[in-house]
Amino acid sequence: MVENLFEQNILWAVLTAVVWGCAARGARRLAIRPAAALRRRARLGLALLTVALLTLAVRAGLALGLVATAGWLGGADYVLFGALPPVLAAVAVAALAVPAYLRVLRAAPAAGSDPDGSPLPPGLRALAAGDRLVVPVQACCATTLLGAAGTLHPPAPPYTGPFLVHILLGGAVCGGLLLLHRRRRAALEARGGRPVPRARQLVRATATVTGLAVLTAGGCTLAAGQSRLPDRTSASAHAHSGTAPTRSVVDLTGDRSGEPDRRFTLTATDRTLRLASGEKVAALSFNNSLPGPELRVRRGQLVEVVLVNRDVADGVTLHWHGVDVPNAEDGVAGVTQDAVPPGGHHVYRFRPDRAGTFWYHSHQQSSIAVARGLFGALVVEEPSKDQRAPFDRTVVAHAWPVGTARNSPGGPHGGGALSGTNGLGGTLRTAFGDDTRTRAEKVRAGTEVRLRLVNADNCPRTYSLAGTSFAVAAIDGTEVQGASEVRGRLLRVAGGGRYDLTYRQPDGPVRLTVVGDANASADGQGFEGCGQDGAYGTGRTETASLQLAPNPSAAGRVPAVSGPLFDPLHYGSAAGAGPLGRSPRFDRDFSLVLGNSLGFHDGSPMVLWTVNNAVHPDIPALVVEEGDLVRTTFLNRSLDDHPMHLHGHRMLVLSRDGEPATGSPWWTDTLNVAPGERYEVAFRSDNPGLWMDHCHNLDHARDGMVLHLAYDGVTGPYESGSSTGNVPE
Ligand SMILES: [Cu+2]
Structure with a gap:
């Protein structure tokens, strides 16, 4: 619903401006029409005005519809900047210009009465060139143009200031139009009602177009310059109340003194590696493995990981995706540490307090680092062995860029933002681990199987588990309560998200596969970066798969599931009052509108991905205090x-599109918000x-x-930006 309203709103913003442009031209030229054509032209002008008014009504209705479905924040900008100013001008059109047109119609000579094409007589001319007939239409045209600009590049809230500027600018433009029109009218009188000679018209038009082009170029240059990212920026630069205790990120570490239960060393290298198929990947990897080694630990253990950067020129960090580690162990370059340079190392220590499926990846230039391989699975098991399924397998899906030149990504705008292809170019091969083929393994009938799906890609992935019913045992590392049997459903896992599936091996084969081709997403989809339905398509293209059977050599290929998507919103069973109690009181409420805007980023023109109409570092931090219960609407x-x-x-999902989540508490750390969707989530700032x-x-x-997300009073010494060596994304 919102998706449609949003797209239609933009379409109608442009359409409205075009239609009003035609109406304004018709009104302006009415007084220079030959007397014989006046009646026809006035009728045409009036018809055009009617169409323009109707177009504007649709446009305003769409903006209001967006507010009605998505709330004030979801559509306020389109109302305030897109619809309201032209609607005000349209009132003047209806009150002044339409009656003026009718007067012209009444006074115009009948068709054919004056066939020689002579100009209008002075009385008629005064009517046709009247301020009331022309200026309101021009004003409406100007405000729809401003409105279209405000829709394609809406300002960031709070809206009061920009709205006042917008209104004042609109008013000034209208005043200017009135003065211009009066001058034009006087000149017309001086010429005895004859139009400006062709040659002069051409000169004027050229001058106008040139002026506008210069103005636009100047504006773009200014905007491009302003969009340049600062050399250094700090995540500490959020508002501090002054009442909260001051703490530094540096001190918010894991257990630094205890004897670790598990020790790992991950060495980052820059090497060309081969997939199982033999295809080469210009990889950045941990321990020369694609993906990095799977780390398996137990809940409550003290884990120590030494990160060594052998030769990854741009630096490396380790982020523990989904594990709520202490802040200093979070591994974000420029926020919780400095990127580890070649030859350097960094020690991470944390004690995972929840069993589940997680993953780790570099958070330095992550868009390139993860695409090229600096990631791996992290599985936290329960301490007791008997809670482990006899066949427990992690399946990391990733689209590997093959056939790319080394270091091909180049600058920060590798071109992938709209393509979903990680900006690396080349061909993408979807693999489970490093294997792009169908892999067959023997699993005895009756064996409890747990498949841990990790989506290490940018786009959602659609999985099929065919040949058995199954339970979605965990989502993003949290067990589902009362996970019931699922059959004939595809599974959509968010980019960065995880699903654990469990089943008992039947006598026949079971096949896990991903459907949709990562390469299909880029071309011919326009803005649908991740494919038409946002997930590399759900087409019949199947890529990597894993087939498990008691007798793999005899088993035929199980066809993929074709069915609707599994929906976690009502899955599993709720217990008692839920994690937040019956009627939770939220200490903070944030709204994050994820949008598009035409603009510049770091000097380059592009379709921006915005949060509340802004991009980093201009998106204000969510500031909380320790202990707050926070609600966020996406x-x-x-x-x-x-x-x-x-x-x-x-985050605990509270509702989607106003529909409350009723199943097992749906905890997530990576929530896919599809176009048009609205989610309310809650988390405790602990x-x-x-x-x-x-x-x-x-x-x-x-x-x-x-x-x-910044805790009041917390600061840090780290900075990101081109002159700091820290570029987290
Ligand atoms: Cu996004």
Whole structure:
């Protein structure tokens, strides 16, 4: 609904401006029409005005519809900047210009009465060139143009200031139009009602077009310059109340002194590696493995990971995606640490307090680092062995760029933002781990199987598990309560998200596969970056798959599921009053409208991915105090999916499009918000620090879809930006 309203609203903004442009031209030229044509022209002008008024009514209705469905924040900008000013001007059109047109019609000579094409007599001319007939229509045209600009590049809230500027600018333009029209009318009288000679008209038109072009070029240059990212910026630069205790990110560490239960070393390298198929990937990897080694630990263990950067020129960090580690262990370059340079190392220590499926990845130039391989799975098991399924397998899906030259990504705008292809170019091969083929494995009938799906891509992935019914046992590392049997459903996992599936192996084969081709997303889709339905398509293209059977050599290929998508909103069973109690009181309420805007980012023109009409570092941080219960509303009125990832906390889904979540508490750290969707989520601020809250389509994040969750009083010494060596996305 919102998606349609949003797209139609933009379409009608442009259409309205065009129609009013025609109406304004007709009104302006009415007085120079030959007397014989006046009646016909006035009728035509009046008809055009009617169409223009109707167009504007649709436009205003759409903006109001957006407010009605998505709330004030979801459509206020379109009402205030797109619809309201032209509607005010349209009132003047209806009150002044339409009656003036009718007067002209009444006074115009009958058709054919004056066939020689002579100009209008003075009385008629005065009527046709009257201020009332021309200026309101021109004013409406000017405000619809301003409105179209305000819709394609809406200002960031609070709206009061920009609205006043918008109104004053509109008023000034209208005043200018009135003065211009009076001058023009006087000149027309002086010429005895004859039109300006052709040659002069041409000169004037050229001058006008040139002037506008110069103005536009100047505006663009200014906007491009203003969009340049600062050399250094700090996540600490949020509002501090002064009452909260001052703490530094540096001190918010894990257990630094205890003897670790598990120790790992991950060494980042820049090497060309091969997939199982033999195809080459210009990889950045951990321990020369695609993906990095799977880390398996137990809940409550003290885990120590030493990150060594052997030769990744741009630096590396380790972020523990989904694990609520202490802030200093979160691994975000320029926020919780400095990127580790070649030859350097960094030690992470944390104690995972929840069993589940997670993953780790570099958070330095993550859009490139993750695409090229700096990630791996992290599985936290329950301490007791008997809670582990006999066949427990992590399946990391990733689209590997093959056949790309080394270091091909080049600048920050590798071109992937709208393509979903990680900006790397080349061909993408979807693999489970490093294997793009169908892999067959033996699993005895009756064996309990747990498949841990990790989507290490930018776009949502659609999975099929065929040959058995199954339970969605966990989402994003949280067990589902009362997970019931699922059959004939496809599974949509957010970019960066995880699903754990469990089933008992039947006598026949079971096949897990991803459907949709990562390469299909880019071309011919316009803005549908991640494919037509946001997930590399759900077409019949199947890529990697894993077939499990008691007798793999004898088993035929199981066809993929074709069915609707599994929906977690009502899945599983709720217990008692739920995690937040019966009627929770929220200490903070934030709204994040995910949108598009035409503008510049770091000097380059592009379709921006915005949060509340702004991009990083201009998106204000969400500032909380420790202990706050926080509600956040995500509304996606953009053209692509946004897997919104909050670091250090898990979010509880409260509702989607106003429909309350009723099943097992749906905890998530990476929530895919599809175009048109509105989610309400809640989290408890119980992990002080400076945290990223960003889109995990890492190309969107690179282009500025990033904000911070900042605890009042927490500061840090780290900075990001081109002169700091820290570029988190
Ligand atoms: Cu996004």
